[in-house]
Amino acid sequence: MRGIFEGEMPYSDPHTGSPSLWAIVDCHGPGFEVSVASPRRAADKQERNAIEDALIALHRRETGETPVGNFGRMPPGYEKSRQRSSGERGGRSDDDTRRSFRNCAEPLSWDNPEELTEPDWMGLSWSSPAPLSEAQSHLPEHAGLYRIWDPAESPPLTYIGETTNLKSRLYRHRRNRDESLRFSYAEQSDLETKHKLSQLETDLLGAHWLACRSAPRDQY
Structure with missing residues:
Protein backbone atom coordinates (compact mmCIF):
# COMPACT_ATOMS: atom_id res chain seq x y z
CA MET A 1 0.00 0.00 0.00
CA ARG A 2 1.16 3.49 -0.84
CA GLY A 3 3.14 5.32 1.82
CA ILE A 4 3.48 2.70 4.55
CA PHE A 5 7.30 2.88 4.47
CA GLU A 6 7.49 6.68 4.26
CA GLY A 7 8.55 9.07 7.02
CA GLU A 8 5.02 10.41 7.60
CA MET A 9 1.82 8.43 8.17
CA PRO A 10 -0.12 8.24 4.87
CA TYR A 11 -3.63 9.61 4.56
CA SER A 12 -6.58 7.23 4.94
CA ASP A 13 -7.26 7.42 1.21
CA PRO A 14 -6.93 5.82 -1.25
CA HIS A 15 -6.75 2.89 1.21
CA THR A 16 -8.09 3.09 4.74
CA GLY A 17 -5.70 0.40 6.01
CA SER A 18 -2.51 2.31 5.14
CA PRO A 19 -2.28 4.36 8.39
CA SER A 20 -2.54 1.24 10.53
CA LEU A 21 0.13 -0.60 8.53
CA TRP A 22 2.39 2.47 8.71
CA ALA A 23 1.99 2.46 12.50
CA ILE A 24 2.94 -1.22 12.66
CA VAL A 25 6.09 -0.51 10.61
CA ASP A 26 6.92 2.47 12.82
CA CYS A 27 6.53 0.40 15.97
CA HIS A 28 7.84 -3.03 14.94
CA GLY A 29 9.72 -2.64 11.65
CA PRO A 30 8.91 -3.64 8.05
CA GLY A 31 8.67 -7.40 8.54
CA PHE A 32 5.50 -7.99 6.52
CA GLU A 33 4.80 -11.12 4.49
CA VAL A 34 2.24 -11.00 1.68
CA SER A 35 0.24 -13.65 -0.16
CA VAL A 36 -2.50 -13.28 -2.74
CA ALA A 37 -5.24 -15.37 -4.32
CA SER A 38 -7.24 -14.72 -7.49
CA PRO A 39 -10.33 -16.94 -7.46
CA ARG A 40 -12.38 -16.60 -10.64
CA ARG A 41 -15.44 -15.39 -8.77
CA ALA A 42 -13.49 -12.47 -7.33
CA ALA A 43 -13.63 -10.76 -10.74
CA ASP A 44 -17.15 -9.66 -9.77
CA LYS A 45 -17.11 -6.80 -7.26
CA GLN A 46 -20.04 -8.08 -5.19
CA GLU A 47 -18.53 -11.56 -5.03
CA ARG A 48 -15.12 -10.14 -4.17
CA ASN A 49 -16.52 -8.15 -1.24
CA ALA A 50 -18.49 -11.16 -0.02
CA ILE A 51 -15.45 -13.44 -0.11
CA GLU A 52 -13.39 -10.83 1.73
CA ASP A 53 -16.02 -10.62 4.49
CA ALA A 54 -16.13 -14.42 4.69
CA LEU A 55 -12.34 -14.59 5.16
CA ILE A 56 -12.40 -11.92 7.89
CA ALA A 57 -15.32 -13.66 9.60
CA LEU A 58 -13.48 -16.99 9.53
CA HIS A 59 -10.36 -15.34 10.97
CA ARG A 60 -12.43 -13.88 13.81
CA ARG A 61 -14.16 -17.22 14.42
CA GLU A 62 -10.98 -19.33 14.42
CA THR A 63 -8.66 -16.96 16.31
CA GLY A 64 -11.06 -14.95 18.47
CA GLU A 65 -9.28 -11.82 17.22
CA THR A 66 -9.99 -9.12 14.64
CA PRO A 67 -7.35 -8.40 11.94
CA VAL A 68 -5.35 -5.49 13.25
CA GLY A 69 -5.65 -3.29 10.15
CA ASN A 70 -9.37 -3.68 9.43
CA PHE A 71 -12.36 -1.57 10.50
CA GLY A 72 -10.31 1.62 10.81
CA ARG A 73 -8.55 0.41 13.96
CA MET A 74 -5.12 1.66 15.02
CA PRO A 75 -2.38 0.21 17.23
CA PRO A 76 -2.12 1.61 20.77
CA GLY A 77 -0.25 4.88 20.81
CA TYR A 78 -1.21 6.07 17.32
CA GLU A 79 -3.81 8.45 15.93
CA LYS A 80 -5.13 7.77 12.41
CA SER A 81 -4.69 10.16 9.49
CA ARG A 82 -7.81 11.61 7.93
CA GLN A 83 -8.47 11.79 4.20
CA ARG A 84 -6.05 13.73 2.02
CA SER A 85 -8.51 16.58 1.48
CA SER A 86 -8.39 17.40 5.21
CA GLY A 87 -4.61 17.77 5.26
CA GLU A 88 -4.56 16.11 8.71
CA ARG A 89 -1.96 13.38 9.14
CA GLY A 90 -1.88 11.08 12.11
CA GLY A 91 1.09 9.74 14.01
CA ARG A 92 2.16 8.80 17.50
CA SER A 93 -0.33 9.78 20.19
CA ASP A 94 -0.83 9.43 23.93
CA ASP A 95 -4.52 8.58 23.33
CA ASP A 96 -4.66 4.83 22.63
CA THR A 97 -8.22 4.14 23.79
CA ARG A 98 -10.43 4.77 20.74
CA ARG A 99 -9.00 2.51 18.03
CA SER A 100 -6.49 0.23 19.73
CA PHE A 101 -5.96 -3.45 19.06
CA ARG A 102 -7.89 -4.17 22.26
CA ASN A 103 -10.95 -2.25 21.12
CA CYS A 104 -12.98 -4.83 19.18
CA ALA A 105 -16.21 -6.81 19.47
CA GLU A 106 -16.10 -10.46 20.47
CA PRO A 107 -16.85 -12.77 17.51
CA LEU A 108 -20.38 -14.13 17.31
CA SER A 109 -20.96 -17.68 18.53
CA TRP A 110 -21.83 -19.14 15.09
CA ASP A 111 -24.79 -21.09 16.48
CA ASN A 112 -27.16 -22.22 13.71
CA PRO A 113 -25.16 -20.41 10.98
CA GLU A 114 -27.06 -21.76 7.96
CA GLU A 115 -30.60 -20.90 9.12
CA LEU A 116 -30.58 -17.33 7.85
CA THR A 117 -34.02 -16.23 9.08
CA GLU A 118 -34.29 -18.25 12.29
CA PRO A 119 -34.65 -16.41 15.64
CA ASP A 120 -31.28 -17.74 16.89
Missing part, protein backbone atom coordinates in the same frame (compact mmCIF):
# COMPACT_ATOMS: atom_id res chain seq x y z
CA TRP A 121 -29.22 -17.29 13.71
CA MET A 122 -25.53 -16.95 14.62
CA GLY A 123 -26.35 -17.10 18.33
CA LEU A 124 -28.20 -13.78 18.39
CA SER A 125 -31.66 -13.08 19.78
CA TRP A 126 -33.57 -11.78 16.76
CA SER A 127 -36.92 -10.03 16.99
CA SER A 128 -40.02 -11.66 15.53
CA PRO A 129 -40.24 -11.18 11.74
CA ALA A 130 -42.49 -8.37 10.58
CA PRO A 131 -43.36 -6.72 7.24
CA LEU A 132 -41.15 -3.75 6.45
CA SER A 133 -44.36 -1.68 6.39
CA GLU A 134 -44.39 -2.01 10.20
CA ALA A 135 -40.94 -0.42 10.67
CA GLN A 136 -42.15 2.58 12.60
CA SER A 137 -42.48 4.18 16.04
CA HIS A 138 -42.35 1.05 18.22
CA LEU A 139 -38.81 0.13 17.18
CA PRO A 140 -35.94 0.67 19.64
CA GLU A 141 -33.57 3.58 19.14
CA HIS A 142 -30.62 1.44 20.24
CA ALA A 143 -27.66 0.09 18.29
CA GLY A 144 -28.14 -3.26 16.61
CA LEU A 145 -27.97 -5.58 13.64
CA TYR A 146 -30.80 -6.22 11.21
CA ARG A 147 -31.73 -8.40 8.24
CA ILE A 148 -34.25 -7.90 5.45
CA TRP A 149 -35.60 -10.71 3.30
CA ASP A 150 -38.14 -11.91 0.78
CA PRO A 151 -39.83 -15.14 1.95
CA ALA A 152 -40.56 -16.06 -1.67
CA GLU A 153 -36.87 -16.07 -2.69
CA SER A 154 -34.10 -18.59 -2.09
CA PRO A 155 -31.76 -17.69 -0.52
CA PRO A 156 -34.09 -15.20 1.13
CA LEU A 157 -31.91 -12.38 2.48
CA THR A 158 -31.70 -9.16 0.49
CA TYR A 159 -29.68 -7.12 2.98
CA ILE A 160 -27.79 -7.38 6.27
CA GLY A 161 -26.94 -4.20 8.16
CA GLU A 162 -25.77 -2.53 11.34
CA THR A 163 -26.77 0.78 12.85
CA THR A 164 -26.48 2.88 15.97
CA ASN A 165 -30.26 3.58 15.75
CA LEU A 166 -32.50 0.71 14.65
CA LYS A 167 -35.65 2.81 14.48
CA SER A 168 -34.15 5.44 12.19
CA ARG A 169 -32.33 3.02 9.88
CA LEU A 170 -35.21 0.59 9.39
CA TYR A 171 -37.64 3.43 8.76
CA ARG A 172 -35.35 4.61 5.94
CA HIS A 173 -35.35 1.09 4.49
CA ARG A 174 -39.15 1.12 4.65
CA ARG A 175 -39.22 4.30 2.55
CA ASN A 176 -36.80 2.92 -0.07
CA ARG A 177 -37.77 -0.74 -0.37
CA ASP A 178 -40.79 -2.93 -1.03
CA GLU A 179 -42.83 -2.74 2.19
CA SER A 180 -43.86 -6.39 1.85
CA LEU A 181 -40.31 -7.54 2.61
CA ARG A 182 -39.72 -8.97 6.09
CA PHE A 183 -37.26 -7.69 8.66
CA SER A 184 -35.99 -8.54 12.12
CA TYR A 185 -33.31 -7.09 14.34
CA ALA A 186 -30.97 -8.00 17.18
CA GLU A 187 -30.27 -5.23 19.67
CA GLN A 188 -26.65 -4.56 20.61
CA SER A 189 -27.12 -1.65 23.00
CA ASP A 190 -23.83 -2.40 24.79
CA LEU A 191 -21.75 -1.68 21.67
CA GLU A 192 -20.88 1.98 21.77
CA THR A 193 -18.92 2.36 18.53
CA LYS A 194 -19.75 1.80 14.88
CA HIS A 195 -16.60 -0.16 14.05
CA LYS A 196 -17.59 -2.81 16.62
CA LEU A 197 -21.01 -3.12 14.99
CA SER A 198 -19.28 -3.44 11.61
CA GLN A 199 -17.26 -6.38 12.95
CA LEU A 200 -20.46 -8.23 13.91
CA GLU A 201 -22.05 -7.32 10.56
CA THR A 202 -19.02 -8.88 8.86
CA ASP A 203 -19.53 -12.07 10.89
CA LEU A 204 -23.10 -12.24 9.55
CA LEU A 205 -22.09 -11.48 5.97
CA GLY A 206 -19.34 -14.09 6.13
CA ALA A 207 -21.75 -16.70 7.49
CA HIS A 208 -24.19 -15.87 4.68
CA TRP A 209 -21.54 -16.41 2.02
CA LEU A 210 -20.42 -19.69 3.57
CA ALA A 211 -24.02 -20.92 3.73
CA CYS A 212 -25.11 -19.77 0.25
CA ARG A 213 -21.90 -19.01 -1.68
CA SER A 214 -23.43 -15.64 -2.49
CA ALA A 215 -24.00 -12.23 -0.94
CA PRO A 216 -27.45 -10.96 0.07
CA ARG A 217 -28.93 -9.67 -3.18
CA ASP A 218 -28.71 -5.92 -2.45
CA GLN A 219 -25.45 -5.98 -0.49
CA TYR A 220 -22.38 -3.91 -1.37
Whole structure:
Protein backbone atom coordinates (compact mmCIF):
# COMPACT_ATOMS: atom_id res chain seq x y z
CA MET A 1 0.00 0.00 0.00
CA ARG A 2 1.16 3.49 -0.84
CA GLY A 3 3.14 5.32 1.82
CA ILE A 4 3.48 2.70 4.55
CA PHE A 5 7.30 2.88 4.47
CA GLU A 6 7.49 6.68 4.26
CA GLY A 7 8.55 9.07 7.02
CA GLU A 8 5.02 10.41 7.60
CA MET A 9 1.82 8.43 8.17
CA PRO A 10 -0.12 8.24 4.87
CA TYR A 11 -3.63 9.61 4.56
CA SER A 12 -6.58 7.23 4.94
CA ASP A 13 -7.26 7.42 1.21
CA PRO A 14 -6.93 5.82 -1.25
CA HIS A 15 -6.75 2.89 1.21
CA THR A 16 -8.09 3.09 4.74
CA GLY A 17 -5.70 0.40 6.01
CA SER A 18 -2.51 2.31 5.14
CA PRO A 19 -2.28 4.36 8.39
CA SER A 20 -2.54 1.24 10.53
CA LEU A 21 0.13 -0.60 8.53
CA TRP A 22 2.39 2.47 8.71
CA ALA A 23 1.99 2.46 12.50
CA ILE A 24 2.94 -1.22 12.66
CA VAL A 25 6.09 -0.51 10.61
CA ASP A 26 6.92 2.47 12.82
CA CYS A 27 6.53 0.40 15.97
CA HIS A 28 7.84 -3.03 14.94
CA GLY A 29 9.72 -2.64 11.65
CA PRO A 30 8.91 -3.64 8.05
CA GLY A 31 8.67 -7.40 8.54
CA PHE A 32 5.50 -7.99 6.52
CA GLU A 33 4.80 -11.12 4.49
CA VAL A 34 2.24 -11.00 1.68
CA SER A 35 0.24 -13.65 -0.16
CA VAL A 36 -2.50 -13.28 -2.74
CA ALA A 37 -5.24 -15.37 -4.32
CA SER A 38 -7.24 -14.72 -7.49
CA PRO A 39 -10.33 -16.94 -7.46
CA ARG A 40 -12.38 -16.60 -10.64
CA ARG A 41 -15.44 -15.39 -8.77
CA ALA A 42 -13.49 -12.47 -7.33
CA ALA A 43 -13.63 -10.76 -10.74
CA ASP A 44 -17.15 -9.66 -9.77
CA LYS A 45 -17.11 -6.80 -7.26
CA GLN A 46 -20.04 -8.08 -5.19
CA GLU A 47 -18.53 -11.56 -5.03
CA ARG A 48 -15.12 -10.14 -4.17
CA ASN A 49 -16.52 -8.15 -1.24
CA ALA A 50 -18.49 -11.16 -0.02
CA ILE A 51 -15.45 -13.44 -0.11
CA GLU A 52 -13.39 -10.83 1.73
CA ASP A 53 -16.02 -10.62 4.49
CA ALA A 54 -16.13 -14.42 4.69
CA LEU A 55 -12.34 -14.59 5.16
CA ILE A 56 -12.40 -11.92 7.89
CA ALA A 57 -15.32 -13.66 9.60
CA LEU A 58 -13.48 -16.99 9.53
CA HIS A 59 -10.36 -15.34 10.97
CA ARG A 60 -12.43 -13.88 13.81
CA ARG A 61 -14.16 -17.22 14.42
CA GLU A 62 -10.98 -19.33 14.42
CA THR A 63 -8.66 -16.96 16.31
CA GLY A 64 -11.06 -14.95 18.47
CA GLU A 65 -9.28 -11.82 17.22
CA THR A 66 -9.99 -9.12 14.64
CA PRO A 67 -7.35 -8.40 11.94
CA VAL A 68 -5.35 -5.49 13.25
CA GLY A 69 -5.65 -3.29 10.15
CA ASN A 70 -9.37 -3.68 9.43
CA PHE A 71 -12.36 -1.57 10.50
CA GLY A 72 -10.31 1.62 10.81
CA ARG A 73 -8.55 0.41 13.96
CA MET A 74 -5.12 1.66 15.02
CA PRO A 75 -2.38 0.21 17.23
CA PRO A 76 -2.12 1.61 20.77
CA GLY A 77 -0.25 4.88 20.81
CA TYR A 78 -1.21 6.07 17.32
CA GLU A 79 -3.81 8.45 15.93
CA LYS A 80 -5.13 7.77 12.41
CA SER A 81 -4.69 10.16 9.49
CA ARG A 82 -7.81 11.61 7.93
CA GLN A 83 -8.47 11.79 4.20
CA ARG A 84 -6.05 13.73 2.02
CA SER A 85 -8.51 16.58 1.48
CA SER A 86 -8.39 17.40 5.21
CA GLY A 87 -4.61 17.77 5.26
CA GLU A 88 -4.56 16.11 8.71
CA ARG A 89 -1.96 13.38 9.14
CA GLY A 90 -1.88 11.08 12.11
CA GLY A 91 1.09 9.74 14.01
CA ARG A 92 2.16 8.80 17.50
CA SER A 93 -0.33 9.78 20.19
CA ASP A 94 -0.83 9.43 23.93
CA ASP A 95 -4.52 8.58 23.33
CA ASP A 96 -4.66 4.83 22.63
CA THR A 97 -8.22 4.14 23.79
CA ARG A 98 -10.43 4.77 20.74
CA ARG A 99 -9.00 2.51 18.03
CA SER A 100 -6.49 0.23 19.73
CA PHE A 101 -5.96 -3.45 19.06
CA ARG A 102 -7.89 -4.17 22.26
CA ASN A 103 -10.95 -2.25 21.12
CA CYS A 104 -12.98 -4.83 19.18
CA ALA A 105 -16.21 -6.81 19.47
CA GLU A 106 -16.10 -10.46 20.47
CA PRO A 107 -16.85 -12.77 17.51
CA LEU A 108 -20.38 -14.13 17.31
CA SER A 109 -20.96 -17.68 18.53
CA TRP A 110 -21.83 -19.14 15.09
CA ASP A 111 -24.79 -21.09 16.48
CA ASN A 112 -27.16 -22.22 13.71
CA PRO A 113 -25.16 -20.41 10.98
CA GLU A 114 -27.06 -21.76 7.96
CA GLU A 115 -30.60 -20.90 9.12
CA LEU A 116 -30.58 -17.33 7.85
CA THR A 117 -34.02 -16.23 9.08
CA GLU A 118 -34.29 -18.25 12.29
CA PRO A 119 -34.65 -16.41 15.64
CA ASP A 120 -31.28 -17.74 16.89
CA TRP A 121 -29.22 -17.29 13.71
CA MET A 122 -25.53 -16.95 14.62
CA GLY A 123 -26.35 -17.10 18.33
CA LEU A 124 -28.20 -13.78 18.39
CA SER A 125 -31.66 -13.08 19.78
CA TRP A 126 -33.57 -11.78 16.76
CA SER A 127 -36.92 -10.03 16.99
CA SER A 128 -40.02 -11.66 15.53
CA PRO A 129 -40.24 -11.18 11.74
CA ALA A 130 -42.49 -8.37 10.58
CA PRO A 131 -43.36 -6.72 7.24
CA LEU A 132 -41.15 -3.75 6.45
CA SER A 133 -44.36 -1.68 6.39
CA GLU A 134 -44.39 -2.01 10.20
CA ALA A 135 -40.94 -0.42 10.67
CA GLN A 136 -42.15 2.58 12.60
CA SER A 137 -42.48 4.18 16.04
CA HIS A 138 -42.35 1.05 18.22
CA LEU A 139 -38.81 0.13 17.18
CA PRO A 140 -35.94 0.67 19.64
CA GLU A 141 -33.57 3.58 19.14
CA HIS A 142 -30.62 1.44 20.24
CA ALA A 143 -27.66 0.09 18.29
CA GLY A 144 -28.14 -3.26 16.61
CA LEU A 145 -27.97 -5.58 13.64
CA TYR A 146 -30.80 -6.22 11.21
CA ARG A 147 -31.73 -8.40 8.24
CA ILE A 148 -34.25 -7.90 5.45
CA TRP A 149 -35.60 -10.71 3.30
CA ASP A 150 -38.14 -11.91 0.78
CA PRO A 151 -39.83 -15.14 1.95
CA ALA A 152 -40.56 -16.06 -1.67
CA GLU A 153 -36.87 -16.07 -2.69
CA SER A 154 -34.10 -18.59 -2.09
CA PRO A 155 -31.76 -17.69 -0.52
CA PRO A 156 -34.09 -15.20 1.13
CA LEU A 157 -31.91 -12.38 2.48
CA THR A 158 -31.70 -9.16 0.49
CA TYR A 159 -29.68 -7.12 2.98
CA ILE A 160 -27.79 -7.38 6.27
CA GLY A 161 -26.94 -4.20 8.16
CA GLU A 162 -25.77 -2.53 11.34
CA THR A 163 -26.77 0.78 12.85
CA THR A 164 -26.48 2.88 15.97
CA ASN A 165 -30.26 3.58 15.75
CA LEU A 166 -32.50 0.71 14.65
CA LYS A 167 -35.65 2.81 14.48
CA SER A 168 -34.15 5.44 12.19
CA ARG A 169 -32.33 3.02 9.88
CA LEU A 170 -35.21 0.59 9.39
CA TYR A 171 -37.64 3.43 8.76
CA ARG A 172 -35.35 4.61 5.94
CA HIS A 173 -35.35 1.09 4.49
CA ARG A 174 -39.15 1.12 4.65
CA ARG A 175 -39.22 4.30 2.55
CA ASN A 176 -36.80 2.92 -0.07
CA ARG A 177 -37.77 -0.74 -0.37
CA ASP A 178 -40.79 -2.93 -1.03
CA GLU A 179 -42.83 -2.74 2.19
CA SER A 180 -43.86 -6.39 1.85
CA LEU A 181 -40.31 -7.54 2.61
CA ARG A 182 -39.72 -8.97 6.09
CA PHE A 183 -37.26 -7.69 8.66
CA SER A 184 -35.99 -8.54 12.12
CA TYR A 185 -33.31 -7.09 14.34
CA ALA A 186 -30.97 -8.00 17.18
CA GLU A 187 -30.27 -5.23 19.67
CA GLN A 188 -26.65 -4.56 20.61
CA SER A 189 -27.12 -1.65 23.00
CA ASP A 190 -23.83 -2.40 24.79
CA LEU A 191 -21.75 -1.68 21.67
CA GLU A 192 -20.88 1.98 21.77
CA THR A 193 -18.92 2.36 18.53
CA LYS A 194 -19.75 1.80 14.88
CA HIS A 195 -16.60 -0.16 14.05
CA LYS A 196 -17.59 -2.81 16.62
CA LEU A 197 -21.01 -3.12 14.99
CA SER A 198 -19.28 -3.44 11.61
CA GLN A 199 -17.26 -6.38 12.95
CA LEU A 200 -20.46 -8.23 13.91
CA GLU A 201 -22.05 -7.32 10.56
CA THR A 202 -19.02 -8.88 8.86
CA ASP A 203 -19.53 -12.07 10.89
CA LEU A 204 -23.10 -12.24 9.55
CA LEU A 205 -22.09 -11.48 5.97
CA GLY A 206 -19.34 -14.09 6.13
CA ALA A 207 -21.75 -16.70 7.49
CA HIS A 208 -24.19 -15.87 4.68
CA TRP A 209 -21.54 -16.41 2.02
CA LEU A 210 -20.42 -19.69 3.57
CA ALA A 211 -24.02 -20.92 3.73
CA CYS A 212 -25.11 -19.77 0.25
CA ARG A 213 -21.90 -19.01 -1.68
CA SER A 214 -23.43 -15.64 -2.49
CA ALA A 215 -24.00 -12.23 -0.94
CA PRO A 216 -27.45 -10.96 0.07
CA ARG A 217 -28.93 -9.67 -3.18
CA ASP A 218 -28.71 -5.92 -2.45
CA GLN A 219 -25.45 -5.98 -0.49
CA TYR A 220 -22.38 -3.91 -1.37
